[in-house]
């Protein structure tokens with residue numbers, strides 16, 4: 082039986098893939114992302130397809146639902162996700178496949194919980210790495226299990242994975258596939274040759290990045306901002322550091338590219354739902370945005386930044402609305 086695992090290439094996605102591969106060792110692993118999911122899925126042929134950690138964009142939602150329905154006639158499909166379902170489809174649209182969806186938990190936790198009785202219990206480590214990687218470790222399930230192990234060792238391993246894959250050496254899908262394979266066999270990120278060293282290089286660059294942001298960040302209203310940084314590989318930390326140095330609730334990394342502007346947003350201690358903020362403010366200027374409550378992004382048309390920042394500042398002044406169920410598709 083040919084099994085294919087389609088997953089995201091970030092920490093949570095790789096860990097989701099590794100847990101699924103622990104269950105199906107012969108499965109082939111392929112990486113995809115929301116913008117290419119429709120075409121990648123259409124080109125995937127197997128007896129069983131496991132999809133994990135891939136958000137569905139509003140734009141492709143109906144086509145994806147249709148494709149899943151068609152494929153389900155010949156293929157057994159299991160889909161794990163923790164991103165918001167776009168508003169032009171519903172959960173019922175997935176009734177032909179095995180659809181495991183929950184907000185506010187990592188995809189890795191969902192995959193682990195689904196297969197936990199069929200895999201060695203130590204594979205829980207991978208689920209914990211995935212949860213921490215996506216800032217989704219604040220769940221009862223994760224809390225309970227963290228205390229079974231030496232948390233400090235787990236943090237070392239998860240940092241090795243998250244930071245290690247930031248380098249060019251581990252940037253390719255082939256390199257990431259090797260890591261998934263290693264994890265699925267019960268080894269740890271630090272067992273992957275070169276990954277610890279790569280993580281060290283990344284953490285060094287992060288501290289250099291902090292120095293750059295400290296020198297170049299500005300404040301636009303109540304938001305710390307760093308714009309058009311020359312080396313833009315570390316968008317999340319750059320956004321966070323611009324909040325740190327400006328002592329603001331929220332920080333943004335802004336990058337102009339061609340006819341659009343990419344925005345990455347992070348928060349410090351704050352209840353603001355960044356995905357809702359990005360969705361709302363980007364929508365107001367003809368762009369699109371979303372992500373997770375604690376880590377989000379947007380793409381807006383060039384020339385609309387002033388307006389966007391105005392909306393973002395207005396948004397922060399509003400009383401916080403309770404809508405933690407809201408989750409949108411930009412990772």
Ligand SMILES: [Mn+2]
Pocket residue numbers: 093094134163187188215
């Ligand atoms: Mn995820």
